[in-house]
Amino acid sequence: EAGVVQSPRYKIIEKKQPVAFWCNPISGHNTLYWYLQNLGQGPELLIRYENEEAVDDSQLPKDRFSAERLKGVDSTLKIQPAELGDSAVYLCASSLDRPGPNTGELFFGEGSRLTVL
């Protein structure tokens, strides 16, 4: 079974440019997460989707960040314009949140590493 797929793996842009990251979750997983991981830190939640609905976007900087999951499957995270401080790894994860032994287990993609110059 394919895991969580993210692209691109690496992106280098100049500040003030836009950038977008794409995530395809594991088939059938209804919950999708975007996390931000700064160097030497643990991942921090940006947004959580249940199907196509963003149920927690309290940590998403909405002045420059946006996300969508239009059909409740794959998702896109966009930054416009990018700033130097946005350099980080952007992780996508998915889970199947139905009662059972695997409730709440998140499966992560390999991440998209952004460098803003």
Place this chain on the structure above:
Amino acid sequence: GDSVTQMEGPVTLSEEAFLTINCTYTATGYPSLFWYVQYPGEGLQLLLKATKADDKGSNKGFEATYRKETTSFHLEKGSVQVSDSAVYFCALLQYSGGGADGLTFGKGTHLIIQP
């Protein structure tokens, strides 16, 4: 809010040494607790989990016991190998409303095993 605190690294050990990575948490209610591992160049992988007090999670020789009285979930392994070198993250998962919220992670502990 919820938080996870884990020992700072890097932790450097010799092969076959005993490993403990401390993790404590602050949370309301009864969260589930996890250890995730990130090998060089790879994504985060679930190592083990425990969903209620006194549960012991185990995998690949690693163990951690959910201690509610001390709000801890320390990771242990009796004999580490060079291949265990990675970054280890302790995390908790809260449940609210109709389902699980996102994971709250610690900062990670970089483990280096020397042959």
